[in-house]
Amino acid sequence: MDPLLLGLLVALATIFVLFSGVSVALGLLIVSAGFLLVFDGFRSLELMPEILFGKLDNFALLSIPMFIIMGASIASTRAGADLYEALERWLTRVPGGLVVSNLGACALFAAMSGSSPATCAAIGKMGIPEMRKRGYPDGVAAGSIAAGGTLGILIPPSVTMIVYGIATESSIGRLFLAGVVPGLLLVGLFMAWSLYSTWRSGNAAVLGAGSYSWTQKFEILPRVLPFLAIIAGVLYAMYGGIATPSETAAVGALLCLLIAVIIYKLWNPADLWVVLRDSTRESVMILFIIAAAGVFSYMLSSLFITQAIAEWIGTLDVNRWILMGTINIFLLIAGFFLPPVAVILMAAPILLPIITTAGFDPIWFAVVLTINMEIGLISPPVGLNLYVINGIAPDISLKTILTGSLPYVACMVLAIILLCLFPDLATWLPDAVMGASR
Template identity: 50%
Template sequence: MTTLMLGLLILVLTLVLLATGVPVAFALGGISAIFLFLQDGSGDVASVAEAFFGALEEFNLVAIPMFVLMGTAAAASRVGGDIGEALKRWLYPVPGGKILASLGAATVFAGIAGSSPATCVGIGRKSLPEMLEDGYPQDIASGSLAAAATLAILIPPSLVLIVYGIAVNIDIGRLFLAGMVPGLLLVLLFMGLSLFILRHHRGDFDDGNRQYSMREKLETLPRTLPILVIIAGVVAFLVAGIVEPSEAGGVGALLVLCLIVFVYGVHQRYRLWAILQSATRESVMILMIIAGAAMFGAMLSELGVPAALSSWVYDLAPSSWMVILMVNLLLLLLGCFMPPVAVVLMSLPVVMPVVIDAGYDPIWFAIVMTLNLQIGLITPPVGLNLQAVQALAPDVPRHQILRGAWPFLLCIAGEIVLLCLFPEIVTALPNALMGPAG
């Protein structure tokens, strides 16, 4: 069996295991150990075990549980609801203001959570029932929420970009800056699409005849400004290089915990304990996926799959455009079956040599990869955001959520094409503020 066919067999078996419900970390780790044992005996299995533990020795991984705690604490409070309420009051005169408020709130909340499902819950718990009660179409209300929550893995501080930066050894502050302009551009595309859809939708929904006074608008600021200051501070200190990601995450988590205790009244012991339990479970899951993906990458390298794939790709598609098209298709496929962090760590050992050899900037590729993974979050068969939204609104059928999300999927795909044509959209801001990458 050729190396390339072996790699294809490994991919198919991995997807089959995931489709049967095997946890991602165990699927990746188990496949790695089995194939290396069959290939070369116990010696290489030991090297994969070293990869498992070595992957967790990186100090910057401490940032992951800190940012997870930050997002979990915010999602357990009324932070998301208050952000949505503030935007709703300021945007009420605009037709479709509640949709725009939901999209804007998801954008802000993404800066706390770093996780798409957490953003769905933090924003959708209040905004989705309100939109449905006011007569907004089920597909538009639920689909726009599912799509907006994907911004959490693009807008800083994104867990996906943190993991990518650690894996590729790229400055995380530079990655955060690289994600800002594409993230804001995607928000504008989402908002424009929402207004277009609502304008051409035949149906009655309440745009809100209620007019808010300036006093009512301003009274939302004391409950929303603190979280905005925390988000801006964490990102600014990271980008400026004043703190490491682990330090920024730790301070951010502490400040958000203080905020929900003293401002939002989440001081009951059982609620705080539940927040810590939830954050611990999610952090352990992510770290196990990181370790399993490291084993997977080590196994692929030992078997020579990256070199074989690179050679095959260049034989099939000598053009750099064809190379990036094939890489995008692979990422889309993997993103439909696995969570974003797993795709990043599993695919990088294989695709990064191909991308670098084709002459692409790894910082630019980080954003393109993230956009591909955003599509996976709202695409069956897994569609983590589709599941999260349906959990918030069980009466809304899955096909309605998907129907509402697919136009936003086209927006994301369109932005991928735009970034391929104009990579400066990604690189201009980090190069201007931090200088060209060395």
């Protein structure tokens, strides 16, 4: 059978299996085993266990559970509430200070936890009621937190970037650095829209409210600064060549657990067990998807589907930006239905040779891909962050949350356009810190 036609059959079968309700990892294994059995015989199935476990034989994978523990220990405490309160105290007299505080808290908490749902939950529990109490529109209150939470998969340390690095054999440190400037760009765009939207509504809350003494402003900092110092230390150790991502993640996880115990009195063994249990569950889920995606990639390569698609794309006489636009549309649609990790692991083996042949930087592309995945987190039908916000504020309808999130989707699309026009936004910092890539 023609490999391109076979690739179409694989795509249709994968969509059907995943939409049937089967877990992503199990669905990929079912599709892989089925096509290998039909088109390559029983002999190819003998290699599946070796590929499955071989994909996990990677030292860099140790950083995933460590960063997840790091984020879970932070999310299990009042760190998010303290971070929000600290920013709110310092920015309360700034016009629109409350919405700026929320988005700033989302950005910082995302950097500490690396989790979008955790960021939404931690900051939203404090921020949404406070914004509504001060008269901010429900759409701004809910939409800003939903969008701010998506920064968890872009601002380092990001599990999504680690997965992309493993899937494409790219430098994880370089990928982390690539997400810094675009992450700050998105924060700026989110803040600009939030302030404009609040001002347009004629809301007096933009003028700020309340005041705090200098004592009140400084007294909360000791509870927040240790976590920020750990994040800065982890990033410095990685980018300074002191330790590998896995080693720094392990030290960061241990320090975050110690701070959670010392500062936030997380003494109860039951509470510590919940942190470790949830971290283990999420880590196993991600690692299982990575292993299954390795088998899926082997199936695509073994049946010459990946090679045929890359060759076919190479023969197309189209502008490379039209090609990139098509890839973005594909990623956007995939992100509507699948979690970011699954999309990256399924798409990266196919897209990497295509984008490199077209002359695009894989590190730059990682940022563009991640922003597409961010859009999926606040877009139906899956839109995980929308449901997290709805759980926090059930009296705000999903329609209102979605409507409030749409302008932030436009901000993300604008960010992708700016990255296309100025790719140095993503590549300058990695090149400046780690040297130009070859």
